[in-house]
Amino acid sequence: MQGICLVMLMLLVACSKKDASINDPLDPSRPLEISNTSYGSRPRQQADIYLPANRNASSTKTIILLHGGAWTAGDKADLSPLLPQFKAALPEAALVRMNYTLVDGTAATIHPAQMNDITALLKYLENNRQAWNLSGSWTLLGVSAGGHLSLLYAYAHDSSRQVKAVASIVGPTDITDPFYTTTPFFQSLFTTFLGKSYAQDPGLYVQLSPALQVKAGAPPTYLAYGGLDPLVPVSNPTLLENRLKSLNIPYQYNYFPQEGHEFSPAATSTTLDAFARFWRQQVK
Secondary structure, X not given: OHHHHHHHHHHHHHHHHHHHHHOOOOOOOOOEEEEXXXXXXXXXXXXXXXXXXXXXXXXXXXXXXXXXXXXXXXXXXXXXXXXXXXXXXXXXXXXXXXXXXXXXXXXXXXXXXXXXXXXXXXXXXXXXXXXXXXXXXXXXXXXXXXXXXXXXXXXXXXXXXXXXXXXXXXOOOOOOOHHHHOOHHHHHHHHHHHOOOOOOOHXXXXXXXXXXXXXXXXXXXXXXXXXXXXXXXXXXXXXXXXXXXXXXXXXXXXXXXXOOOOOOHHHHHHHHHHHXXXXXXXXX
C-alpha cells in the first residue's frame, strides 16, 4: 500500500508540474496580452502589451504605438480599430499601446512631460524584457501628435539610442512653419502645449520641431502623409525628407496626394504594409 501511495504521489506532482507549464502566462510559445499595466506612478502612465506566440529574446522586437489627439486629448484605445491590421502586418512583433500625459494647461503636463513618459515606458519594458522574452529592440510609431512625439524623442531625447526605428503617420515635423505660427488656432494650441507662444520663445519651437532636431546617426525613419491634410502642411514632411536625405539616414516617405489627416482604409492598409516591409529591412 505504501508503494502504491508513493507512485500516486509522484504522478500527482508530475501532472501538477505539467499543468503549471501549460497554464504559465509567460510561456513564450503562447501569445500574451497585458492590459492597462502601469509603467509609472502618474495616472496616464499606462500601456497595453501584446506579446506574440513563439517569441524569443534574440529576435522578438517591439513596436510602441502612440495615439493622436493634438497633445491635449486621445487615448491608446483610439488605436483599437488598427490593432488587428498591425498584428496581421507584423505577426512576429510585440506591440505596445501607450498612454502619455495630456496637456491641460498646468505646468506639470507641458513638454517635456511626454518625453519623460516615453523614457519611463522604455525603462519599464527593459526591466521586463527577459521575463517576456523580448530582444530589447524598440521602435516608436505614432499617429498625428503621437507621430510628432515619436520623431522628437528618437531625434532629440534618446541619448542612449535605444530606439532602432521611428515612424510618423501625419505627425507635425516643424512647428516653426508659418502655417502654424501665423494661424490663431495653432498659436493657441502650441502655446498650451509648450507653455509659451512662438513670439515669446521661438527657440523653444525649434527644439520641439523634429525636422530641425534630426542629426546624423538618427534611426531609420518611415513617414506617411496626405496631400489634402488640413492640419499638417506638405512642407512639414518635405523638410524632414530633405534633412534625412542630406544626412544619409535610411528613410521611406509615402505620400498620398488625395488623402487628408485621417487616411482611407486603402491608404491605411498600404501604409501599414509599407511600414512593415521597411521595418523588417532596417531593424535587424
